[in-house]
Amino acid sequence: MVFPISQIRRRFPSLSVQDGNVSRTYFDNPAGTQVPVSVVDAISHYLLHNSSNSGGNFRTSQETDRIALQAHEDMALFLGAKSADEVVIGQSMTALTFHMSRSIAHDFRPGDQIVITRMEHEGNVGPWLEIAKDKGLEIRWVDFNRESWQVEPEDLQAQLTDRTRLVALNYASNMTGSINNISALAKVAADAGALVFVDAVQLAPHHLVNVQDLGCDFLACSSYKFFGPHLGILWGKADILSSLYPYKGRCVSDKSPDRFELGTPQYELLAGLSATISYFEEIGQLCGGAGNRRDLIAQAYEACRAYEEPLTNRLIAGLQATPGVTIYGISNPNRIGERVPTVSFRHDGMSPDSISKSLARAGVQVWHGHNYAYEPACALNLPLDEGVVRIGLAHYNTQDEVELALEEITKAVT
Numbered sequence: 068m069v070f071p072i073s074q075i076r077r078r079f080p081s082l083s084v085q086d087g088n089v090s091r092t093y094f095d096n097p098a099g100t101q102v103p104v105s106v107v108d109a110i111s112h113y114l115l116h117n118s119s120n121s122g123g124n125f126r127t128s129q130e131t132d133r134i135a136l137q138a139h140e141d142m143a144l145f146l147g148a149k150s151a152d153e154v155v156i157g158q159s160m161t162a163l164t165f166h167m168s169r170s171i172a173h174d175f176r177p178g179d180q181i182v183i184t185r186m187e188h189e190g191n192v193g194p195w196l197e198i199a200k201d202k203g204l205e206i207r208w209v210d211f212n213r214e215s216w217q218v219e220p221e222d223l224q225a226q227l228t229d230r231t232r233l234v235a236l237n238y239a240s241n242m243t244g245s246i247n248n249i250s251a252l253a254k255v256a257a258d259a260g261a262l263v264f265v266d267a268v269q270l271a272p273h274h275l276v277n278v279q280d281l282g283c284d285f286l287a288c289s290s291y292k293f294f295g296p297h298l299g300i301l302w303g304k305a306d307i308l309s310s311l312y313p314y315k316g317r318c319v320s321d322k323s324p325d326r327f328e329l330g331t332p333q334y335e336l337l338a339g340l341s342a343t344i345s346y347f348e349e350i351g352q353l354c355g356g357a358g359n360r361r362d363l364i365a366q367a368y369e370a371c372r373a374y375e376e377p378l379t380n381r382l383i384a385g386l387q388a389t390p391g392v393t394i395y396g397i398s399n400p401n402r403i404g405e406r407v408p409t410v411s412f413r414h415d416g417m418s419p420d421s422i423s424k425s426l427a428r429a430g431v432q433v434w435h436g437h438n439y440a441y442e443p444a445c446a447l448n449l450p451l452d453e454g455v456v457r458i459g460l461a462h463y464n465t466q467d468e469v470e471l472a473l474e475e476i477t478k479a480v481t
């Protein structure tokens with residue numbers, strides 16, 4: 068089956084925007100993806116026809132309640148959760164993690180330990196450092212292996228003790244792109260009696276998550292990284308969510324997820340979130356898929372990966388052939404399945420800032436800096452004020468765009 072790239076691109080109006088006579092090439096995807104018309108339509112339809120609040124006896128309020136429930140059900144389906152009650156939706160992964168860290172660590176005692184990997188984005192570091200300060204907890208770190216670019220179970224094991232209460236794990240790095248074997252790591256942590264909190268923000272745009280297969284207790288992601296609105300989503304095991312101490316107002320329901328969703332939700336974005344999940348199903352259909360909703364989503368991911376992987380290998384090979392370039396991450400094409408298409412590099416003669424500016428003049432949008440992968444940048448001894456150039460692909464990018472980026476990088480550095 069040929070990947071229906073033209074049909075897919077037509078769904079994203081932003082892909083055909085030109086600035087003057089310069090076309091835009093979106094390689095800034097790890098920081099936020101483009102959004103298809105169907106998602107925007109769902110958001111504007113809610114605002115234009117149903118804008119309201121929840122819990123009333125009238126039409127728009129009932130429609131609002133339906134939309135909110137549907138969004139939780141759709142996310143439960145998307146993440147492989149047992150029920151919509153396990154899905155907490157909020158402003159962002161970082162905001163949800165800060166909020167939940169207070170409940171999760173409510174019963175932790177001074178001297179208890181939280182283990183964090185050096186692969187984490189700051190969204191899965193800051194909340195734990197702060198709660199550790201509040202409660203006198205000890206933080207222990209696990210480095211990633213410089214050859215595999217992954218966190219190795221034995222290195223995690225070495226940091227666990229009978230005081231370990233929680234392990235914070237990165238599913239896929241927003242700097243190196245490498246994917247961790249979460250099942251193996253979660254097993255090591257769970258065997259030591261620790262809770263496991265997984266950051267799947269960078270994995271979810273490229274791989275179907277199945278929370279029930281992973282052996283973790285919490286998993287967070289952000290829908291603006293997978294073609295949806297600016298929201299964060301947190302899954303937690305039902306029994307754990309209901310046993311945690313909730314920080315909430317007195318009149319808020321004590322049921323999950325209400326007990327963790329404070330104030331008025333962004334209902335229009337919840338409508339957009341459901342449309343985002345439908346978008347994956349539509350891609351599954353476009354790619355010749357069949358079966359139930361989750362089957363279609365799984366087939367969408369497979370088709371997108373089969374399309375993206377050769378592009379990523381071409382990007383990596385082109386960068387490797389550019390004198391002075393160092394890639395930080397897996398570069399062996401045979402290991403392409405162990406990374407997401409996020410490729411970070413530095414050049415020995417030109418700063419990431421200058422390279423990204425030069426690419427921007429040609430319409431090629433890439434990120435520079437540490438991009439909140441502060442721990443990985445420190446672990447790799449990168450200059451923190453410079454970081455890396457980061458090129459991140461999505462399923463709507465093309466081979467021509469990859470060639471353009473490579474040409475522009477060569478021009479910039481020679």
Ligand SMILES: Cc1ncc(COP(=O)(O)O)c(C=O)c1O
Pocket residue numbers: 097098158159160161162188189190191239240241266268269288289298299
């Ligand atoms: C791996 C990873 N974790 C967490 C986050 C934070 O997500 P949010 O912006 O939803 O807080 C990001 C954002 O780039 C990320 O890449």
